Amino acid sequence: MIIALVVIIIFFGFVTGGRLIWPRNISMLVRQNAYVLILAIGMMLCILTGGNVDLSVGSLVALVSAMSGLMSATLGLPSWLAIIISIITGLLAGLWQGFWIAYVRVPPFITTLAGMLVFRGLNNIILNGKTLPLSGLYVTIGTGSVPDIAPNTVPDFLHIGDLLQLQNKPEYLNVTMLIVGLALSVAYVLFLFLNRKSKKMRGYEVASLRSVIAKAVSFFIVINVFAYWLAMDEGLPIMLILLAVLYVAYTFITTKTIPGRHLYAMGGNIKAAELSGVNTRKMMFLVYSNMGLLAGVAGVVTAGRLMAASPNVGVNFELDAIGACFIGGASAYGGVGTIWGAVVGAFIMGVMNNGMSIIGLNVFLQSVAKGLVVLLAVAFDMYSKSKSRLG
Amino acid sequence: MSEYILSMQNITKEFPGVIALDNVTFQVKKGEIHALVGENGAGKSTLMNVLSGIYPYGSYTGSVFYKGGECRFRNIRDSEAAGIAIIHQELALSPFMTIAENIFLGNERARNGIINWDETNREAVRLMKKVGLNEKHTTLVKNIGVGKQQLVEIAKALSKNCELLILDEPTAALNDEDSNHLLDLLQTLNKEHGMTCILISHKLHEVIKIADSITVLRDGRTIETLDNTVRVSENRIIKGMVGRELTDRFPKHTPRIGETCFEIRNWVVHDPIDEDRVVIDNVSMYFRKGEIVGLAGLMGAGRTELAMSVFGRSYGRKISGTLIKDGKEITLNNVGQAIANGIAYVTEDRKTAGLIHIQDIKQNITLANLKAIAKGPVINEDEEIIVGKDYRERFNIKSSGVFQKVGNLSGGNQQKVVLSKWIFANPDVLILDEPTRGIDVGAKYEIYKIILQLADAGKCIIMISSELPEILGITDRLYIINEGRVVGEMMTSEASQEDIMSTIIKSSAGRQGGHI
Numbered sequence: 001m002i003i004a005l006v007v008i009i010i011f012f013g014f015v016t017g018g019r020l021i022w023p024r025n026i027s028m029l030v031r032q033n034a035y036v037l038i039l040a041i042g043m044m045l046c047i048l049t050g051g052n053v054d055l056s057v058g059s060l061v062a063l064v065s066a067m068s069g070l071m072s073a074t075l076g077l078p079s080w081l082a083i084i085i086s087i088i089t090g091l092l093a094g095l096w097q098g099f100w101i102a103y104v105r106v107p108p109f110i111t112t113l114a115g116m117l118v119f120r121g122l123n124n125i126i127l128n129g130k131t132l133p134l135s136g137l138y139v140t141i142g143t144g145s146v147p148d149i150a151p152n153t154v155p156d157f158l159h160i161g162d163l164l165q166l167q168n169k170p171e172y173l174n175v176t177m178l179i180v181g182l183a184l185s186v187a188y189v190l191f192l193f194l195n196r197k198s199k200k201m202r203g204y205e206v207a208s209l210r211s212v213i214a215k216a217v218s219f220f221i222v223i224n225v226f227a228y229w230l231a232m233d234e235g236l237p238i239m240l241i242l243l244a245v246l247y248v249a250y251t252f253i254t255t256k257t258i259p260g261r262h263l264y265a266m267g268g269n270i271k272a273a274e275l276s277g278v279n280t281r282k283m284m285f286l287v288y289s290n291m292g293l294l295a296g297v298a299g300v301v302t303a304g305r306l307m308a309a310s311p312n313v314g315v316n317f318e319l320d321a322i323g324a325c326f327i328g329g330a331s332a333y334g335g336v337g338t339i340w341g342a343v344v345g346a347f348i349m350g351v352m353n354n355g356m357s358i359i360g361l362n363v364f365l366q367s368v369a370k371g372l373v374v375l376l377a378v379a380f381d382m383y384s385k386s387k388s389r390l391g
Numbered sequence: 392m393s394e395y396i397l398s399m400q401n402i403t404k405e406f407p408g409v410i411a412l413d414n415v416t417f418q419v420k421k422g423e424i425h426a427l428v429g430e431n432g433a434g435k436s437t438l439m440n441v442l443s444g445i446y447p448y449g450s451y452t453g454s455v456f457y458k459g460g461e462c463r464f465r466n467i468r469d470s471e472a473a474g475i476a477i478i479h480q481e482l483a484l485s486p487f488m489t490i491a492e493n494i495f496l497g498n499e500r501a502r503n504g505i506i507n508w509d510e511t512n513r514e515a516v517r518l519m520k521k522v523g524l525n526e527k528h529t530t531l532v533k534n535i536g537v538g539k540q541q542l543v544e545i546a547k548a549l550s551k552n553c554e555l556l557i558l559d560e561p562t563a564a565l566n567d568e569d570s571n572h573l574l575d576l577l578q579t580l581n582k583e584h585g586m587t588c589i590l591i592s593h594k595l596h597e598v599i600k601i602a603d604s605i606t607v608l609r610d611g612r613t614i615e616t617l618d619n620t621v622r623v624s625e626n627r628i629i630k631g632m633v634g635r636e637l638t639d640r641f642p643k644h645t646p647r648i649g650e651t652c653f654e655i656r657n658w659v660v661h662d663p664i665d666e667d668r669v670v671i672d673n674v675s676m677y678f679r680k681g682e683i684v685g686l687a688g689l690m691g692a693g694r695t696e697l698a699m700s701v702f703g704r705s706y707g708r709k710i711s712g713t714l715i716k717d718g719k720e721i722t723l724n725n726v727g728q729a730i731a732n733g734i735a736y737v738t739e740d741r742k743t744a745g746l747i748h749i750q751d752i753k754q755n756i757t758l759a760n761l762k763a764i765a766k767g768p769v770i771n772e773d774e775e776i777i778v779g780k781d782y783r784e785r786f787n788i789k790s791s792g793v794f795q796k797v798g799n800l801s802g803g804n805q806q807k808v809v810l811s812k813w814i815f816a817n818p819d820v821l822i823l824d825e826p827t828r829g830i831d832v833g834a835k836y837e838i839y840k841i842i843l844q845l846a847d848a849g850k851c852i853i854m855i856s857s858e859l860p861e862i863l864g865i866t867d868r869l870y871i872i873n874e875g876r877v878v879g880e881m882m883t884s885e886a887s888q889e890d891i892m893s894t895i896i897k898s899s900a901g902r903q904g905g906h907i
Binding site: 199261265 | 746770
């Protein structure tokens with residue numbers, strides 16, 4: 001799937017005349033598509049349980065954004081408090097849906113379909129058609145970056161600005177971003193080697209030294225290039241920190257913990273999982289509650305980026321998230337799919353959205369294109385999987 | 392060659408990483424019942440899949456000659472059109488449709504796409520009579536037992552005017568009565584209607600009873616074809632299958648039995664769908680450490696229901712009774728509690744309820760006891776690899792490594808993975824439900840050895856089995872279950888097949904014994 005992403009980036013890179021990979025655009029890409037990523041992470045967990053989805057997330061994002069407007073603009077609460085309450089709203093919605101799905105056994109499709117209608121309705125009740133402005137912490141999270149600790153010191157030493165023939169060539173790079181990028185890449189490389197060494201000492205199996213070096217080198221390059229790029233624009237987006245934290249946390253949970261293992265077992269064969277002691281009801285409840293929580297975060301982030309609570313926000317968000325997951329390799333039967341896949345899928349959709357906007361493609365044509373890409377990407381995935389299966 | 396209705400020559404079929412058939416030659420005479428035997432993974436089903444077109448022409452090398460002409464089947468329809476029908480081990484019936492509809496599924500009595508129901512029903516009734524299926528043609532398939540479903544499959548095959556009928560493990564899931572009925576039917580079709588049959592089966596006594604010739608496959612190669620006009624012995628066949636003499640089917644064992652470990656008292660369970668129907672009727676049993684206790688009975692007697700209801704109430708409603716472990720009463724309201732109390736249950740059906748096919752060997756083995764390889768909620772994957780390797784070696788699980796997905800393993804090896812899972816959960820009481828069903832002779836022996844090792848380690852083993860020789864060969868003591876009640880208890884050393892069967896029959900009080 002990562003190959004597909006690279007191909008799509010190259011394709012749109014050409015079609016847009018290079019504008020796709022301008023630092024300003026990349027920076028905007030990250031911010032604009034953060035919501036897809038956040039929702040896709042939660043959606044992937046739902047799909048893993050057995051092909052179940054959450055159709056209500058778009059409406060939930062709208063509801064959370066409306067709550068933000070209510071708390072912050074109307075009631076005048078401080079932003080940080082409004083944010084917390086709004087996220088909790090998302091969590092409560094998730095708990096509500098989780099209860100019906102896990103303990104009353106209403107199929108997830110129906111429960112979240114109902115949620116889709118209910119939450120959108122509540123959103124409209126709260127906002128009554130008005131758009132409320134948001135400020136302060138909301139805006140910082142949605143659009144802000146970590147300030148430059150040493151502005152106007154490091155110039156564009158690789159002269160990327162000239163290379164790309166940028167319109168507004170940046171004179172200086174954002175030092176914070178450069179330092180963070182460097183620090184992260186060095187830390188990761190160190191981690192790879194130290195981890196291998198300690199495993200070896202304890203007698204466990206380790207990957208070959210050559211493959212570890214290859215991994216270290218490629219990650220070092222990728223992280224620093226990305227950091228350089230963002231450093232040419234506004235530096236480290238707050239959003240990116242949030243995304244990174246979510247990615248690391250959820251990848252860890254799904255791949256290295258017992259609940260994560262139980263989730264995959266349940267999706268692989270629910271009967272066998274139950275008879276092996278997995279509490280599948282609890283798992284469904286947790287997964288849908290979590291989706292609500294992440295929808296809450298996505299709602300806050302979206303409201304912040306728009307700097308307003310709008311009654312029309314969140315339309316088709318669930319489809320973006322579901323599309324991202326399936327492009328990223330999720331199986332409609334459950335038990336297959338990774339957080340990394342969701343990230344790649346989200347970026348594929350994001351690059352497509354972005355690329356098509358840059359070239360000014362008709363919005364409806366964009367819709368057609370997106371739909372076809374989702375269909376073909378998954379078909380290709382199924383085809384390549386069937387080739388490797390026996391007979 | 393003209394006496395051969397089927398001649399498969401030099402068939403080679405490969406999959407990524409494994410040669411399933413290696414230059415196999417297989418010839419069947421017209422009008423004979425020809426048995427195909429071999430260990431799991433020997434290639435029997437693969438060979439039949441080549442013949443029936445499931446593996447199309449071009450996906451294998453070699454030639455298939457049927458009635459003198461070479462066959463190039465692209466799919467199963469081609470082989471059916473030629474008069475070859477295959478009945479798989481997993482029945483291909485639609486449970487919510489009627490018997491008549493199922494018989495003509497894919498082969499409808501229709502003109503221009505419109506089904507002629509009169510003709511369908513009339514033909515269905517005729518075929519059902521031919522196979523001895525005593526039901527209404529409007530009965531839904533889900534409401535008849537496995538034995539009768541098997542007959543529906545045969546009726547389906549007959550409706551396709553087949554001359555060569557292939558049956559893959561037809562009696563694997565049937566009790567003795569239904570098995571005998573089926574075998575009689577095959578002989579009738581063969582003798583009176585000239586139907587040539589290919590029979591794949593692990594039940595060697597059945598094979599010996601009705602087959603005219605027996606071909607043995609091992610590791611994808613033809614070993615030999617035996618002429619069964621003078622009945623060969625089971626040992627002779629086993630020797631060909633396994634490549635060595637198996638003097639004893641069951642390992643030798645001296646039981647070391649300790650004190651009572653687990654007791655079930657006054658256990659009553661009602662049907663989950665029909666709450667008033669009693670499925671388990673006041674059952675009381677006790678089990679001791681180091682003891683292997685068999686639960687004998689016919690299919691449908693309620694043994695699986697008993698085991699599942701005890702194992703964390705995984706089956707049944709309105710359950711009452713007492714469970715006592717090591718002298719203390721325990722309540723097991725869910726599977727988690729059962730595992731925590733040291734009870735393990737190895738399911739009857741490993742494919743649907745025992746394994747996660749898309750996960751690998753080590754992940755399946757650790758699933759019931761992830762705590763043991765985790766610190767808090769975090770799994771130690773390195774430890775997991777070690778555990779996987781340990782069991783793989785200990786139980787000789789044939790695979791390319793602990794990272795192999797279990798869906799790709801043969802039946803016997805899959806069962807070893809399931810057993811490993813429950814052994815890793817470190818239980819005190821291990822309930823085994825048909826632990827060697829559908830497994831070849833060689834692998835069965837290995838599993839018996841594992842079971843005996845567990846008993847020696849002081850575990851309490853409860854073994855549900857429909858194979859009386861197995862119960863008589865491995866257990867120390869046995870209970871006989873019929874219609875949800877304990878109708879007998881014997882020391883295995885003093886019991887015989889006849890004793891057990893007569894106890895069951897006598898306890899049935901006028902009704903036909905225990906099959907659904």
